[in-house]
Amino acid sequence: MNVSRRSILALPALALFPAPALALAASTVDMEGVLKAAQWDPAKADSAVTAGAGPSVKLVEKALSDRGLLDAAYVDGHFGTRTVAAYAQWQRELGYSGIDASGLPGKTSLTKLGLTLTRIVSVGARSTYQGFPVNARTLAMLRAAQTRSGITFVVEQGSYSPGADPTSAGTHDGGGALDLDAEALTAARRTAAVTALRQVGFAAWLRTPAQGDWPLHIHAVAISDTDLAASAQKQVGAYYEGRNGLANNGADDGPRVSKVTYEEYLRSL
Incomplete structure (x- = not known):
């Protein structure tokens, strides 16, 4: 079957990009950026967003907010003290304690938020x-x-x-x-x-x-x-x-x- 360029352009976006692919892109998080923000942002005197990290931090914050761990007002891309506290609570809910529940995101806890990760950081054995x-x-x-x-x-x-x-x-x-x-x-x-x-x-x-x-x-x-x-x-x-x-x-x-x-x-x- 021949399909004209005009007919392709007339298709809705969801027909060109299936929903699962769009959902994957929308939930992909840059782990490097999130980690940098989680360490740097709490030390800032304001609520400035760490360069390059904002969209990924927002996805993490939205996932925490959806679970009732973070007020929606703080879904802003700034990984401040409230986000750190909310993330630590998420880690405790997963059964972690001590340094594993400090509020600093790790691969497993991020993945269990339903997020797909890029630029994964691992400390190794x-x-x-x-x-x-x-x-x-x-x-x-x-x-x-x-x-x-x-x-x-x-x-x-x-x-x-x-x-x-x-x-x-x-x-x-x-x-x-x-x-x-x-x-x-x-x-x-x-x-x-x-x-x-x-x-x-x-x-x-x-x-x-x-x-x-x-x-x-x-x-x-x-x-x-x-x-x-x-x-x-x-x-x-x-x-x-x-x-x-x-x-x-x-x-x-x-x-x-x-x-x-x-x-x-x-x-x-």
Whole structure:
């Protein structure tokens, strides 16, 4: 059967694009963007939407609202504190607890909202490095920073270590957090180390004894690690906002680099 161009143009959109295909496109979420917004937006002084994340965040918020977990007024593309709380409640309803119910979205909980995911972030399996717990993504990031800087890092505190160091304020309870020795490095190499860590996707700072009850070290948090403890998530937000990630919320005193996730770094190579 021959079909003219005029007859095709006269067809309704749903005839050209079947409903299932339209529904799939309408519910597709960029996981990378949602994760970035979930860490950054709560730290903002306003309700600004993270660039590129708004449409995906709205889909997540709409799914939460449909389940009675978030007021419709907050379906706005800004993953603020109310959305974080609503998402944490969703995670608890799924049976999660602890770092798995912090309000930071993961692949399984997003999928169970009925959403289709693109640019999925996975932290991989847990292992140990230099005797400290890490996950595969964090270790790959550390090795990438070592390659960039030419420095072999010495780990002083790893991830998944609840209660190991009270001065860490819980940042090492989940994944993605590392403390690295800085006392053996010259001032120039300390700066090079923090620069390289930031360039591959860590929120990283040099910590000094003048700032707290700790030795000179580098504190690094893997941005968008889905296992981040709540306090580590807040440090990532502070980093994006140009702060130091400490309780005093001081200005970031580290090297100026473009703020990226590990996945963004990999795409830049």
